[in-house]
Amino acid sequence: MKKAYFLVLFVAISLVAAKAQNIQLHYDFGESRKLATATIEMFKPDKYGSTFFFVDMDFGGTNGTPVADFVGERTNNMNLAYFEIARGFKFWEAPIEMTVEYNGGFLRDASAGGYPLSTAYLAGPSYTMNSKDWSKVLTFKALYKQSVNVNNIEGFGYNNVQFTAVWVLNFFDNKFTATGFADWWTEKVPVNGAYIPGLNEETASSVFLTEPQFWYNFNKNFSLGSEIEISNNFALNKGWMVNPTVAAKYTF
Template identity: 35%
Template sequence: MKNFTSVLQLTIFLSLLYLSATAQNLQLHYDFGKADDGELNADREHFTTTLEMFRPDSLGSTFFFVDMNYDSENGMSFAYWEIARTFKLPKIKNLRLELGYNDGMFIPSAWLVGLQTPFTIGPASISTSLYYRAEKGAKSADAQFTGVWFMMLFKGKVTLSGFVDVWSQDDYNLLGDKDGKRVVFLTEPQLWYNIHKKFALGGEVEFSRNLFTFDGDVEVMPTLAVKWTF
């Protein structure tokens, strides 16, 4: 109950803080996935809030999100955020320069620079990005591919959205020393039923490999959620 109270307080605070911005939403998820990494229990049974903002302009677009987990008696137990800025390139219609920054608790920060290609297929808006990835403390540079999709169906009643990330990062041996690279896979498709233009019910399913468990298994973490769009 204490965690839920903290979630409500944060939801109200963030709603007021970003009320003047455009094209953003606040999501409240309940994670109930089951996972393990050998003998380590990695189950999730907690609330997560996600604040997203996407704002296009004449020069390109800005996107950010902030994730916060509430798996502690005192409230928030984890926070992570990403921000990305694209810039249109002169005389090149569907190619943009993109700069990004990722950071969070217990996670090394990373700078990203690359190229983004936005396009549409039927009702779907899609973008693909290929980055040079520089993670703090990494033995050498890495690469990352990101794909993002968004579409509305059934006269705007249903929204399909999500992303897929694939990147390389340092691997470690049993002694805890850096030993080559490993590939991390993460995708989070979302499904929403839009009860109102501002309120939706739905959720997401997180599929990952080498993200928070390292036994080679693909982990599946579903959520149920509500979303408020400002």
């Protein structure tokens, strides 16, 4: 079953990569990370709205996750795959889009074999501001969020609201690019969820995550830069965390 899953995942990633806008390779210097992440990303506007997706694949680290004490031994395999896709629909002149989004993934755990990451479905309005050539884009979203109890954990799974900002900003004749997103949402965690280090005695009432990226573009295809993940109560970690990377990007 696991072999079939990874075969499907490999085929899906290969098909996505064929049409991706860029591919990134990051090395994460964060505490208990020390892993590589490959990212496939695309943003494409059209006359009916816009499409954005990314796929993250973690290699190495302690099973490729920030919850090192939970999953155990170190490995060089691909241990995490995470996917988000958002489609904005706009068939009218007003600058408001209606957005639908899916988030989900899979984590390999040396002790348990593997399990799906939290799956979420989101929908709501978004507002985009952009320059005429789309070199500068800023989008705000207010989304209804339905998280699914994929791991059969009592008390997990909830309805809520997520606020999101996404930006792509090019400067100095496209030599410098700043991109990223910021998410804020609330979620509940099982009070006795022993699988969550640092959170087994209480619930996390809110989660914040932002991942600004900064790129120097040597030409239209190749870039070097960094991503800084700044989070609060994110990915099973209590409190604030800052995880910087050094990265290379190839844009198609």
